[in-house]
Amino acid sequence: MSESIFYFLQQVTNGLTIGSTYALIAIGYTMVYGIIGMINFAHGEVYMMGTYVAFIALAGLSMLGIDNPLLLIGLALMVSIMVASAYGFTIERVAYRPLRSSKRLIALISAIGMSIFLQNYIRLAQGSRDIAMPSLIQGGFLMGDPNGSHIMISYMQIIIMISTVICMVGLTLFITRSRMGRACRACSQDIGMTNLLGINSNNVIAVTFVIGAALAAVAGMLLGLYYGVVNPYIGFMAGLKAFTAAVLGGIGSIPGAMLGGLILGVTESLTAGYLTAEYKDVVAFSLLVLILLFMPSGILGKPEVEKI
Amino acid sequence: MQSRFTSALFAALLTLLLGSLLLGVTMVSEGIDLVLELSEPHKIYGLIIGAALVFIIQYFKQEVGAVTTRLRGDGSFEMPAFIRTPKQQRLWGFMAVGALLIFPFVSSRGAVDIATLTLIYVMLGLGLNIVVGLAGLLDLGYVGFYAVGAYSYALLNFYFGLSFWVALPIAGLLAALFGFILGFPVLRLRGDYLAIVTLGFGEIIRILLNNWTDLTGGPNGIARIPKPDLFGLEFNRRASEGGQTFHEFFGIPYSSEYKVIFLYLLAFALVLLTLYVINRLIRMPIGRAWEALREDEIACRALGLNPTVIKLTAFTIGASFAGFAGSFFAARQGFISPESFTFIESAIILAIVVLGGMGSQLGIILAAMAMTILPEMAREFDEYRMLLFGLMMVLMMIWRPQGLLPMKRPHLELKRD
Numbered sequence: 001m002s003e004s005i006f007y008f009l010q011q012v013t014n015g016l017t018i019g020s021t022y023a024l025i026a027i028g029y030t031m032v033y034g035i036i037g038m039i040n041f042a043h044g045e046v047y048m049m050g051t052y053v054a055f056i057a058l059a060g061l062s063m064l065g066i067d068n069p070l071l072l073i074g075l076a077l078m079v080s081i082m083v084a085s086a087y088g089f090t091i092e093r094v095a096y097r098p099l100r101s102s103k104r105l106i107a108l109i110s111a112i113g114m115s116i117f118l119q120n121y122i123r124l125a126q127g128s129r130d131i132a133m134p135s136l137i138q139g140g141f142l143m144g145d146p147n148g149s150h151i152m153i154s155y156m157q158i159i160i161m162i163s164t165v166i167c168m169v170g171l172t173l174f175i176t177r178s179r180m181g182r183a184c185r186a187c188s189q190d191i192g193m194t195n196l197l198g199i200n201s202n203n204v205i206a207v208t209f210v211i212g213a214a215l216a217a218v219a220g221m222l223l224g225l226y227y228g229v230v231n232p233y234i235g236f237m238a239g240l241k242a243f244t245a246a247v248l249g250g251i252g253s254i255p256g257a258m259l260g261g262l263i264l265g266v267t268e269s270l271t272a273g274y275l276t277a278e279y280k281d282v283v284a285f286s287l288l289v290l291i292l293l294f295m296p297s298g299i300l301g302k303p304e305v306e307k308i
Numbered sequence: 309m310q311s312r313f314t315s316a317l318f319a320a321l322l323t324l325l326l327g328s329l330l331l332g333v334t335m336v337s338e339g340i341d342l343v344l345e346l347s348e349p350h351k352i353y354g355l356i357i358g359a360a361l362v363f364i365i366q367y368f369k370q371e372v373g374a375v376t377t378r379l380r381g382d383g384s385f386e387m388p389a390f391i392r393t394p395k396q397q398r399l400w401g402f403m404a405v406g407a408l409l410i411f412p413f414v415s416s417r418g419a420v421d422i423a424t425l426t427l428i429y430v431m432l433g434l435g436l437n438i439v440v441g442l443a444g445l446l447d448l449g450y451v452g453f454y455a456v457g458a459y460s461y462a463l464l465n466f467y468f469g470l471s472f473w474v475a476l477p478i479a480g481l482l483a484a485l486f487g488f489i490l491g492f493p494v495l496r497l498r499g500d501y502l503a504i505v506t507l508g509f510g511e512i513i514r515i516l517l518n519n520w521t522d523l524t525g526g527p528n529g530i531a532r533i534p535k536p537d538l539f540g541l542e543f544n545r546r547a548s549e550g551g552q553t554f555h556e557f558f559g560i561p562y563s564s565e566y567k568v569i570f571l572y573l574l575a576f577a578l579v580l581l582t583l584y585v586i587n588r589l590i591r592m593p594i595g596r597a598w599e600a601l602r603e604d605e606i607a608c609r610a611l612g613l614n615p616t617v618i619k620l621t622a623f624t625i626g627a628s629f630a631g632f633a634g635s636f637f638a639a640r641q642g643f644i645s646p647e648s649f650t651f652i653e654s655a656i657i658l659a660i661v662v663l664g665g666m667g668s669q670l671g672i673i674l675a676a677m678a679m680t681i682l683p684e685m686a687r688e689f690d691e692y693r694m695l696l697f698g699l700m701m702v703l704m705m706i707w708r709p710q711g712l713l714p715m716k717r718p719h720l721e722l723k724r725d
Contacts, residue, residue, distance in 0.1 A: 053329050281515055
């Protein structure tokens with residue numbers, strides 16, 4: 001009896017770990033969607049590049065002789081956030097801003113093109129094979145009987161959850177308290193009116209992309225360290241999962257994205273633990289389809305009214 | 309002048325920042341450690357040249373803008389004078405068909421092979437064009453129906469021994485059925501949600517094919533799928549049991565080229581059939597309803613059209629063409645595996661439709677030719693193919709969202725001035 005409970009708790013812990021990274025990526029989708037109403041299809045690739053930059057920074061810094069793991073992670077995180085934000089900014093500037101006034105499908109096709117371009121750019125620049133990173137932080141807490149039933153929470157999992165909480169709190173403070181955050185909320189309500197009130201919505205949109213990319217870089221770095229490998233193709237699946245999380249929580253809603261990410265992560269982990277590991281991606285997609293059909297505004301989203 | 313220079317400098321520095329880590333250094337595993345190495349010189353030169361180009365383009369932004377505005381045009385496209393009237397167009401059409409019929413007999417085997425592949429993509433492009441170009445529904449899982457068609461023929465043949473000719477219509481019907489079943493729930497969704505959900509469906513089909521090893525052979529795929537026959541005449545060197553071969557029947561020596569030519573002609577016939585059917589469809593009320601729906605869904609509803617039914621027909625008919633193309637693909641390759649049906653394949657077909665001009669059939673045929681023949685001609689750039697695909701999709705959307713050869717309908721317009 002107790003063994004099955006421990007197994008369940010272990011799956012939930014693993015699910016929350018993965019889920020919190022989904023939540024970080026999902027925020028990028030949900031913020032962009034909330035403001036300009038487009039699906040930033042290339043967001044998954046930003047996450048992938050964040051992982052690459054983090055790995056490069058880690059390798060470079062350890063070559064310079066820094067060997068304190070926490071310092072290494074902190075510095076690499078800063079580099080990764082900086083480069084990924086620059087990518088987020090550039091993607092918006094190059095591929096989306098010229099299409100701001102076009103139909104949604106046009107912008108979506110451009111985003112798909114951008115995603116293919118970035119994926120292949122990394123493939124050509126860094127090779128298509130898996131790159132493995134030796135784990136920096138080992139060990140963890142053991143709860144229960146070490147020889148019998150127990151659950152294991154690794155230090156890495158704890159770091160992931162704490163970092164996610166820090167990011168979420170920071171983002172919430174930014175959105176609710178700061179001037180720019182208020183401008184973001186105003187833009188998501190009515191972009192035309194915001195412009196009339198003297199706020200440069202182009203800057204707000206750029207900031208949204210930068211924040212989304214920075215959070216994706218955090219997720220990329222953490223998940224990269226957790227799994228220990230990266231290849232140019234991870235962005236596609238991660239992006240789709242995070243989009244599912246955003247839709248599940250209610251696209252456009254930031255707390256929704258957090259909640260959706262956690263729910264998706266736990267669902268996936270439980271599926272893999274109890275049913276079948278091969279079909280866990282199918283579960284994620286089926287979840288997406290079911291939500292869109294029966295609850296298109298998600299858990300915390302507002303129903304969309306079509307105006308003529 | 310000052311701001312022009314600073315903005316150009318900013319853009320160039322940004323390019324350097326973007327490229328310096330990802331392009332400038334490469335990760336190499338040494339034992340269990342990961343170390344950095346300076347990249348090959350061509351990547352570094354590429355980065356520097358790229359930054360310089362960005363600087364120049366940003367600096368001369370207005371001049372560049374003038375050129376791209378001209379490139380964009382006003383969206384209209386005039387056929388050259390000698391193919392303007394319908395009569396001339398028909399004549400040219402017949403001449404093109406004649407030339408393509410003679411083509412396999414006068415060219416090399418390799419060329420015929422590539423031409424067959426091109427024809428498959430033409431068929432896929434035309435099919436997807438119904439969904440994306442005419443009905444305006446972005447379907448990112450089109451390759452799923454292609455997979456259904458291919459696996460239908462392969463499995464029907466493997467388990468029940470059905471021949472290509474029996475399996476072809478079944479494959480089309482099955483793909484259409486899948487389109488119907490998948491389309492039914494999702495077509496209520498708005499444009500971009502629909503795109504993501506269809507993408508999800510395409511992936512689900514691929515994952516199922518990959519994991520359902522008992523039925524589909526999993527990642528190993530299905531091999532030894534027989535080639536189509538001509539009224540019972542096979543194109544092998546030796547006839548199978550109770551069969552007869554083509555060269556024995558006509559008393560000519562065996563040559564493997566007959567098979568290649570036959571496959572080409574078969575693909576050509578399928579493309580002609582597709583073109584014929586689609587051309588009839590777009591002149592029917594349903595075809596006009598597709599386009600009306602693309603232009604304005606709310607107006608359509610106000611006029612009493614049922615958007616769900618119309619979308620569903622577009623989805624189903626589009627899927628059935630993918631099914632035909634899929635079963636032909638399986639017959640031509642002789643081997644299929646889930647590898648051939650990834651999202652990238654959907655993106656390539658979408659790129660063909662986008663490049664050709666959504667809705668324009670001639671444009672799509674030309675785009676399919678460009679997409680398959682150019683990579684064959686420039687084999688040494690094969691690595692960069694997908695990179696350029698992605699770049700092209702972005703640039704096309706920015707500069708010419710209507711495609712290279714936009715669709716044209718005869719229409720009258722009030723001159724406003």
